Amino acid sequence: SPRALGAEMNAIASSLYHSLHPSGTPPLLSIPLSTPSTSHRAGIPKADTPPRNRPLLATPRPGCEVGESSAAARRPGPTMAHEVDCSYVETRLLDTKRRMMAALELVNLRVSYQAQVVVLETHACRLEWQRHAADDLAIQHIMRT
Template sequence: GEAPTSLLPPGFLSPRIRPLSPRALGAEINVIASSLYRLLHPAGTPPLLPISTPSTSRRAGIPEVNTPPQNRPLLATPRPGCEVGESSAAAARRQGPAMAHGVDCSYMETRLQDTERRMMAALELVNRRKDRAAVRAEIEVLRNERLAYEQEGIQTRKALARSEAHCRALEARVAVLETRARRLEWQRQAADDFAVEHIMRT
């Protein structure tokens, strides 16, 4: 059989979004939503339930037992312009834009755009968290440096106090030595005077 193609005409979606089948688009949205859910919630949180995508088939979700008997032939009868055994892709190409525009993809496009906005918000939140973590790390480094400077200042002040005490002790010792030197000089001068006087008497 011929591979199914997208029912959307070129340019119907945003240029950044490749036309996907509803099943593939739903799978991609589930993957993105699961990634964001794991990113924004802590470990141990119950997993996110998959997002159900609306069916593009007009017969989806209509049980035959609940369909009135007079409507069952309508559901079983092929649509006008479609032969028995003809693929939906071939019918879409033959009917052109009218059938493509009849498929409501606004829901999926809105969900995809909303998911993209959530992804960008999550990335911005992660970047802000990284920025805050970097700022906190820098603040911690500065705090440690400040503590180191404070400890160094305390040690410097203690060393300065010891140096000042040592200088005062040296000054006191010099004063004592100067006093002794003056006393010895006085005693020597007195001895010289006594010797001269003794010589003069003799």
């Protein structure tokens, strides 16, 4: 589910952050997630209704007349027969996905920078060691002559 995925990504980002940064740095902010819609139709999602109860929800009882009340006709908005406009929810979901991907890219960038720093520090230490070794050889050569 998106919430579980977001929680897992927050946990991974937090553990990576704490492993790469000193303890005095502030923690990462969590990525807020919105709850996605389970259905594009108003009412009970089809997946949540047992198959034996589906006809009961869709079929009127015997002896009942089906008609639209004047109050329902005046009332704007979705009914069971009309689809609900989910563009706002879909937009929020896409924005959340974009923010999650951007946060993941930032974590990956931090990790790659940290790896580069470690490689450069190792290289600098090796060059420093070679310089000291060359200085020692030069001093030994001067002392012999």
